[in-house]
Amino acid sequence: MTSEMTAYTIEEYGNPDVFTETTVEIPDPEPDEIRIETVASSVNPVDYKIRRGDLPDFSPDFPAILHCDVAGIVDSVGANVERFEEGDEVYGMPGGAGQQGTLADYVTGHVDTFAHAPETLPLEEAASLPVVALTAWEMLVDKxxxxxxxxxxxxxxxxxxxxxxxxxxxxxxxxxxxxxxxxxxxxxxxxxxxxxxxxxxxxxxxxxxxxxxxxxxxxxxxxxxxxxxxxxxxxxxxxxxxxxxxxxxxxxxxxxxxxxxxxxxxVLVILPVLLGKHQSRIGEELETIAALVDDGAIEPHIDERFTFEEVAAAHRLGEMGDFTGKLLLVNE
The missing domain is CATH 3.40.50.720 (NAD(P)-binding Rossmann-like Domain)
Known part of the structure; x- marks a missing residue:
């Protein structure tokens, strides 16, 4: 395996054209982390608010890899990880705020920020769920x-x-x-x-x-x-x-x-990622959400699909608000 990957980064805050396709080192997972090969991400308001500079406290370090949602395939597990193994299909919310995010070929994150992806949904569509489903769940169940x-x-x-x-x-x-x-x-x-x-x-x-x-x-x-x-x-x-x-x-x-x-x-759903603790609530809630998807209780509505290269166009549409459900970003 090569040691480099494609990522879409920002070097400064700005309009949607601030994203740059770049090559960075593939990260290795820490003992409590997994690394996944990224299949898809999606657009959430928090992503474009961070890009604009509206939420500087939430921004990863520059050059910043944004986006919180991800679905993909586990390709490496840290020494302490028992919940997943290589080849597992997972979805999660590992970064994109406070630490590097998911607009890259590979992403690492704390094992507790992931769950097994729903079985009844194409894997890329699972990437539309973490931020919005966790938020809705915490609003109606926690609060x-x-x-x-x-x-x-x-x-x-x-x-x-x-x-x-x-x-x-x-x-x-x-x-x-x-x-x-x-x-x-x-x-x-x-x-x-x-x-x-x-x-x-x-x-x-x-x-x-x-x-x-x-x-x-x-x-x-x-x-x-x-x-x-x-x-x-x-x-x-x-x-x-x-x-x-x-x-x-x-x-x-x-x-x-x-x-x-x-x-x-x-509700501030990304708080465990920002704090670097209480992550287990993310994984547990995502497991429940996956079960609800597989039971037919929840189905994400995906309005449009973009490639990672088209992230600027996805952000522009997201900010205009002229869509329903979710905008998906597929890593081609």
């Missing part, structure tokens, strides 16, 4: 409990996190109301299990609460968008209800939480 017939409102229901959130809430037995800004986005939400969809651009909160929530609001509002959606979420949730969000950087008025005795759960 709240969804009971049968709970009324759950999902914002951005056709987006990466949102379209997994709809499917998970449905699997838990909830009644799901999903928002979307276009007919295409609302059609996808219906197709993947939403009971009702709402065009939030033409319907105010009071109206859809009155129409679709049986009491004074929804039991749970699932908000993978954040910013000022959070204020809308506080209006849409019932007293003593829960809002779960990925909100990160805006300043928000929390007085509605006090007035209605609300719970707020906030």
């Amino acid at each position: 709240t409990t969804v009971d049968i017939d709970d009324e759950v409102l999902v914002y951005g229901a056709s987006g990466g996190v949102g379209h997994i959130g709809v499917q998970l809430a449905r699997w838990f037995g909830a009644n799901v109301t999903a928002t979307g800004s276009s007919e295409e986005k609302r059609a996808l939400a219906t197709e993947i299990g939403a009971d009702v969809t709402v065009d939030y651009t033409t319907t105010d909160v009071e109206a859809y609460v009155n129409d679709h929530a049986s009491e004074d609001g929804f039991d749970i509002v699932f908000d993978p968008i954040g910013d000022d959606h959070l204020q809308t979420a506080f209006q849409a949730v019932r007293p003593f209800g829960t809002v779960v969000t990925t909100e990160s950087s805006s300043t928000q008025d929390l007085s509605a939480m006090h007035a209605n005795s609300l719970e707020l759960g906030v």
Whole structure:
């Protein structure tokens, strides 16, 4: 095996054209790591926020290899690793924030940031799942409990996190109301299990609460968008209800939480990678998610596929937001 590989790196923050195809040393796994031959990655908002320089604390060292999601085949295991062996098909979230990521022919990462890939999905499609499925899972399982017939409102229901959130809430037995800004986005939400969809651009909160929530609001509002959606979420949730969000950087008025005795759960799914500890939660949750995929409860929706060489085009489309589900990056 040669000692060098192709990687797509950035030397500075900037627009999507900042990616450069380059040759770097193939990394060797540490005792608690595995190395995989990369089959695919995918695009998440965190990837282009890091590329732009919006999240300097999350950036790997320059020259930086970005992207958090990966699917591939184990090609080397560290001395302490027992969970995997060479040839295993895995998917995971080993880096891309805080440490080097997955836009390369090979990637190493802590063994606990990987799981066996779903058996019923093409391996490259498994790369669409880690960040969004872990986020949706932690929002609905770690930060709240969804009971049968709970009324759950999902914002951005056709987006990466949102379209997994709809499917998970449905699997838990909830009644799901999903928002979307276009007919295409609302059609996808219906197709993947939403009971009702709402065009939030033409319907105010009071109206859809009155129409679709049986009491004074929804039991749970699932908000993978954040910013000022959070204020809308506080209006849409019932007293003593829960809002779960990925909100990160805006300043928000929390007085509605006090007035209605609300719970707020906030998820930063890449935290174990940034901290270099608590990684086992990633692997365990990914094993559960793979089982749900194989049971037919979750299916990722892939809107477009790009090659690694086309990463700039994938980022441009990602930032425009004119797509549903996920954008896949395939290593050809």
